Amino acid sequence: MNGDGEALLGEWTCPVEWGKVREFARAVHDPRLGREPPVPPLTFPVVLSAEFVERLVSELLPLDRKRTVHGEQDYEYLRPLQVGQVIKCTARILRDEVKQGQRAGRMRLVTVEVKLMDANSGETIGFERMTAIEQEAQTP
C-alpha cells in the first residue's frame, strides 16, 4: 500500500541508459540528438515503463488490443530526467471505470500513473500518466 492507501500495481527499477536514450531520440527525431551525454526526450519514460505496460495490458488489467485505443498521455516533471540515473518506478491505477460512449456502446477507461524517483537520492523526478480506452465487445 502506498501513502494514499491504494494498492501499488507494480514497482521496478530501471537505468536511464546512454545508448537507449540515443536510440529513442533518433526514433522521435529529437533536435538534441548528437549531444553528449544524450538528453532524454520528453516522452522517454515510455522506455522505462515498457515492460510494465506490456504486463499491464496483457495480464494485469487485461485489455483487448483490438478494441483499445490510447486516449491520453501526461508528463509532469519536477526535475529533469538524466542519463546515468537509476529510476525507481511505482505504478498505481488512478481510474478504472465503465462509461456510456456518445456514439458507440460502453467503454472502459483506465488511467495508470507511474511515479519516477531517483533511486539513489529518493527525489521525485515526475509522473507519467496514461489513459487507455477499451470499447466493449460487440455481442454476436
Place this chain on the structure above:
Amino acid sequence: MSVAGLPNPPVFRFGPITRQDLVRYAGASGDFNPLHYDDQFARSAGLPGVMAHGMFSAGLLGSFLVSWVEDRRVRRFRLRFKAPVWPGDTLHATGSVVRTRRLEEGEVAELELKLARHDGSEVVTAIAEVQCP
C-alpha cells in the same frame, strides 16, 4: 511577436511516415503492439492496415516543442490522441502561447500544440508548461 522571451515556433513538418519509422520506434520504445507492424493483425481489428504508435506522434510533437523552447525546462506535457496516423501521412506541428503566469520559481508559459495532417485534421493535441526564466 515574442511572448515570455520565447522565439516564434519553428516550422515543423514530418513525413511521409514510413514503416521503417514505426519499426524504429517500436524497437526504441519497447512497444511491440502488433497493431503497429502486423497488417494481418491490424485488419483483424478492423483497421485498413498498421497504424503509427500514438506515442510515436507524441514523440514528434515533443521534438517540435523542444526545437521551439530549446533548453527551457518543460514542467508539463499533456497529450490527447485525436485520430490514427497511417504510413504515408505527412504531419505538421503548430503551437502558440496561451498565457503566462508568474510563480515563485519564475515565469511559466502555457503553450498549446497541435499535430495535424496536411488536410488540417488533428491527430494529436497537447498543452505544455514551460519555465521561462
